[in-house]
Amino acid sequence: MKALLPALFLAIVSVTAVFAKGGPAINEKCPVDGKTVRIIYRVFTDNGTVAFCCVECMESYKKNPTRYPVTSKEPGK
């Protein structure tokens, strides 16, 4: 049983690393249709993490990022 613990610990560390990558989303409105974003739908860009309201919007953005300008949320808000 003791051999399971290191494996479990490593799994937890890996999950934490995935969530830490990219940081919080820079936008709070979907750049494709303007709806409120859900952080589970996101793309990592040079400007930071861009979030979307749904997977369809995320795919649209990935196909043509320049078509959908991202509005960053105001700093300090």
Ligand SMILES: [Zn+2]
């Ligand atoms: Zn959307």
